[in-house]
Amino acid sequence: MPSPLPRKRIVIVGAGFGGMAAVKALKGANADITLVDRTNHHLFQPLLYQVATAALSPADIATATRALLRRYKHTTVLMAEVESADADRRIVHLADAPDLPYDYLILATGAAYSFFGHDEWAKHAQVLKTLTDALSIRERLLSAFEWAEECGNPDMIRRLLTFVVVGGGPTGVEMAGTIAELARSTLAWDFKNIDPRSARIVLCEAGSRVLSAFPQKLLDYAAAALNKLGVEVHLNEAVNEIDANGLLLGETRIEAANVIWCAGTEARPAADWLGANAARNRGVKTAPNCSVPGHPEIFAIGDVASFDAGEGAALPGLAPVAKQQGDYVGRLLKARIAGQPEPGAFRYKDLGTMAIIGRSHAIADFGRFTLTGFPAWLAWSLVHLMLLVDFRSRVVVYVNWSWAFFTYGRGARLLTGVARLKRPQWLRISAQE
């Protein structure tokens, strides 16, 4: 009987859909896995806009990563910021924590919003990537109505109740639609001095149509739905300026206290760490097996990767892509470590795309067939419920949480404010020693 092989060290950066899928696929591999994320939770991003619009609580769409992976004996979860990676020495450098040596590295760091070189706009426009972003948007949305109720100045009220969403992709459409519902129904009867239904919701898209990834016939429905919700759609106009009081859309000035940026994204700086080739969105260009050319031991998956989908196009930044790539790379490494044949090139299985416009309007494109209206909304709900169940039985979790008051359950283990929380000085110093 041969002596057991030494265990390999695998470092996974990012606890999103990609990183989690990789951990799961690696279960049982002869390896010690370290999963690093700057937050302590796995976030169900597709529903983040509902936290931003006060429909859901953070605990409803996020769960402590280490609680999800409790039973993964050989997986260590670290909450830390990755500063850089040394591909030659095979070491990941963490901020304020010891280095992580690795045999295999999986980069699943995702993407961030980009202001197309106008970083000064970030002061005045909210983005929606993290729980902290969502809570900050929620605070601004709700504060706008509160301040309008008390300020007693018509111009200010108009400015406070003008909400501009920049970017006509699925997130932008979801945000605009839900803000419209917040104003027209949820808050409609709660104020004495203002009429929340008079709020102006503007969705602006520099391109010629919103939801441009969908076929035209669905877009007509989407346009009608947005119109029905009272969302003002501006097409073919770029944002030229954003300041504290509003924005310049084309040549038109819009006074708005609330600007939400759902436009361009770019991959997080993993490519810089490796000196690897990056695509236009700074995504790491990968080989057909998701590895980084020249580094068969390093893989990039999900939004941080730029995977050639043929005709020079890259795979879109969608949750299913990240999940499938994470699962693929996990299986590949498990096979490689066991000395078994590795799977062939990664192939993305497109399960269709959906977008929801407010409470009961949605569109779904399953390639072979499409859906609109209630059937599409039903499909959207079921798919998202299945996705939730997929990474943990969330229906059950939901009921558990509803009884947390009686059972002292722990549904809310999230550090939504971790970005604001500074480490004590003594911890920072010594960690660098």
Added chain:
Amino acid sequence: MPSPLPRKRIVIVGAGFGGMAAVKALKGANADITLVDRTNHHLFQPLLYQVATAALSPADIATATRALLRRYKHTTVLMAEVESADADRRIVHLADAPDLPYDYLILATGAAYSFFGHDEWAKHAQVLKTLTDALSIRERLLSAFEWAEECGNPDMIRRLLTFVVVGGGPTGVEMAGTIAELARSTLAWDFKNIDPRSARIVLCEAGSRVLSAFPQKLLDYAAAALNKLGVEVHLNEAVNEIDANGLLLGETRIEAANVIWCAGTEARPAADWLGANAARNRGVKTAPNCSVPGHPEIFAIGDVASFDAGEGAALPGLAPVAKQQGDYVGRLLKARIAGQPEPGAFRYKDLGTMAIIGRSHAIADFGRFTLTGFPAWLAWSLVHLMLLVDFRSRVVVYVNWSWAFFTYGRGARLLTGVARLKRPQWLRISAQE
């Protein structure tokens, strides 16, 4: 038929138990009511420690005030900070919002924690009064374990996993007990490099016993329960210093990354606004009908008031006191406005007091009889459930929230970060005009 009397203007400051009870008792009165609070939500404070210890989400114990009062046609809710009150001109001055003239003023501003003149300790010790406080404590508690997992330094791990609760009142005991449970059970199996069960939880009380308001026989039980939970209780020792690394307890130095202050409270500065007589805790001394001597049109209720309970003692700062006083003052004003005889002096009906020590230990003192253990815990749960139901059918709300994912309900309309959120400059300037 006589011409209708002019409607009176009533301003209520504070949307806690006292202020809300007053609004409800005033329903149907011939008056326009304005309820001012610095937050947008009514908070169920008795369960705040469970948010701080990640057992519950903010949305579970707080609800948008204006949603609760939606059906109160003549009540306007304002989210604003009160700067001062002009008792002679009968005007309340708001920060960044127009003045509020009143015929009757009800002060229900509550109390804040006091560091006994050592305000510099506030930088290093967390207090627990608001949702923001609770989230900040939660972040610190959970971060401590995360940082310990990754720092790899035994001294630091010990310091990170030492939690000191200052103050042996009900809140301090609840915090210490729940932190102990968090470490010994909830988090026990989630870490690879540390053993959360090794956490050190210290409860220190300057007096000779914890929960001193309770009869001795209950205290023996409480002491045993704390001991069983592994909470280290220090009596008869005052805190002499708190810094970033820990605290000085008597002459003993304790290295601790987490210090939670549940010791002294003092009334918010309403007395200063009025130049009224204040008690030692800065509470507004009130007449037997809760009015402020010399100002029959001004009332002070709840923690901000100092109501003589005989033998020079004031009524304790408990939710039932605030509720009963709010209800009393509401009925009194309703009668006065209607020209009917006013109720006699306020009398506090003591329904008993309870304290919970961890998940399944509690003590209850109902005067005629006392409870410990599971019966007391059951009583505690039922009473708090009833109190929740009292201000809104929270059981139902709970189930609603559990299905928010499907129904797009709005259970989470809270500005937990409002304290951090600055108003836009243009709004601040103009409001002062």
